[in-house]
Amino acid sequence: MYMKKAVLSLVQRYLQFLARIKIRWIRPEIIAVTGSYGKTSAKEAIFQVLHAEFGDDIGKNWGNMNSVLGLPLAILGFRSYYFSLGILWNVFVAQLNLFFYRLPKILVLELGIDKPGEMSELLSIIQPNIAAVTGISETHLEGLKTIEVVKKEKNLLFAALGRNGVALINWDNDHSRNLFIPEGVKKFTFGTTITGTKSADVLASDIKVTDLGTTFIMDLFGEKINIKSKLYGAHSIKSLLIAAAVGYQYGISAEKIKKVIEQIEPQKGRMNLLKIENGIVIIDDSYNSNPRSAEKALWTLKDIKYDSARKIAILGNMNELGSYSQEGHLRVGKTAADIADLLLAVGENRKYIAEGAEKAGLSASKIRVFETTEDLIDKIDGILQPNDLVLVKGSQNGVRLEKLVKHLINNDKLASEILCRQEKKWQGK
DSSP states (O other), X not given: OHHHHHHHHHHHHHHHHHHHHHHHHHOOEEEEXXXXXOHHHHHHHHHHHXXXXXXXXXXXXOTTOOSTTHHHHHHTTOSXXXXXTHHHHHHHHHHHHHXXXXXXXXXXXXXXXXXXXXXXXXHTTOOOSEEEEOOOOSOSHHHHOSHHHHHHHHHHHHHTOOTTOEEEEETTOHHHHTOOOOTTOEEEEEEEGGXXXXXXXXXXXXXXXXXXXXXXXXXXXXXXXXXXXXXXXXXXXXXXXXXXXXXXXXXXXXXXXXXXXXXXOOOTTSSEEEEOGGGOEEEEEOSOOOHHHHHHHHHHHHHOBOXXXXXXXXXXXXXXXXXXXXXXXXXXXXXXXXXXXXXXXXXXXXXXXXXXXXXXXXXXXXXXXXXXXXXXXXXXXXXXXXXXXXXXXXXXXXXXXXXXXXXXXXXXXXXHHHSSSOSGGGXXX
C-alpha cells in the first residue's frame, strides 16, 4: 500500500510538472472556479456562455477532473483517466500531448480539494485571470477539519489573482463575503434577494420555482433581464449569475447571455426533474450531498408549485463531514421536518436524520429509515403513490442513490443518458 501511494505521488508530481510547462508555454487565459458546492454547474454554465461567443477557443476540464491528479491531465487533453496500471498509459499519452495537444486560448477550470495543501498544488500549475468562489460550507471536514481551514484554502484562489484579475464573490454566503481580495484585483458580487441580499453586481430577484424551472429577473451590472431558466431553485441559478458575470467581463451582450443561460439544463444528478409513471415526479439530486446543499434542495422542494399528493424527501448519508457529521445530519433532518410529508433516510447516519426530523415535529409515522439503498429499493414500490413529488439526495460512497432513481425509471437506456455514475467503471461498486 505504501509503495502504491508513493508511485501515485510521483506520477501526480510529474503530471503537474508537464501541465505547468504546457500552461507557461501556451499562456491561456484562465477562469477558475472553486467552492463547497455548485462548482461543476458554474463551470459548465461559464463554458456554455463563452463557447457561444468564442467557439473552440474555449476549453474546460471535463466531468469532475478537478483534483491534483485530474486537473493536470485535463490540461494535457484528457477527458477521463485510468487508475492502477492504466495510469502509466496516461503518463505516456500526457508526454505526447505536451507537444501535440492544442490547448484552447481560454480555459474554464473547476478546482476541487479535500485536504490542506491541495489548493496550493493546483495553483502551482495555473494562475487565474478570473476566479469565482461559489460559496463555502461544512464540506470535506474529514480532511480539512474546520470551516476556517476550508475558508483559508478557498481564499488561496483569490490570493493567486494578479493585478487586474477579477474576483467573483457569493454575496449571499457569510463565509464567502469576507474573503481577502488582493490589492489591484477587481471585486464583483453575485447573489439573490431570496436570502436577503439587497444589492450585488449580478442579482436575481422575483424568483419563482415551478415544475418547468425557475423564473427570475437578473440585474446584470445595472441592466435588468427577465430569465426563464430550466434549472430548479434559487441555489441552482447561482451558476447562471456567475456565468453571466464572466460573459459580461468578456464583452458578451446581455441578449446573447440571456439566450444561452435559458438553454442550460440541469447536470446529471443535480436537481434534475424527471417525470415517471403514475404522475410521480423525481427531483434527482443524487450526485452528492452536504448539509448546506441538502437544505437548499429541500427548500426548492418546498418552493416548487406542483399539484402533487405528497412531497417526499429521500435523504442519504452525507460523507466527509468529520466531527460535524452528527450535527450536520441532525440539521438536515430538522429542515426536512418543515417540508416533507414523508421522510426516508438512508445510510450510516440515517438515525440522526430521523432524530433531527422527529425532534423538529415530524411524526414518527412519517419517518422511515433504511440501512442501504438496496433495502430502500426493495420497499420503495410499496411506499410511493401516484403524483408524489420526490426529492432524492445523498452522497456517493456507500449510498449511491442514483441506483434508486434507476429502479424507479425502469429503463436502462434512458438511465444511461440522464443519470450520474452510469459509466462502466461505476458498475458493481
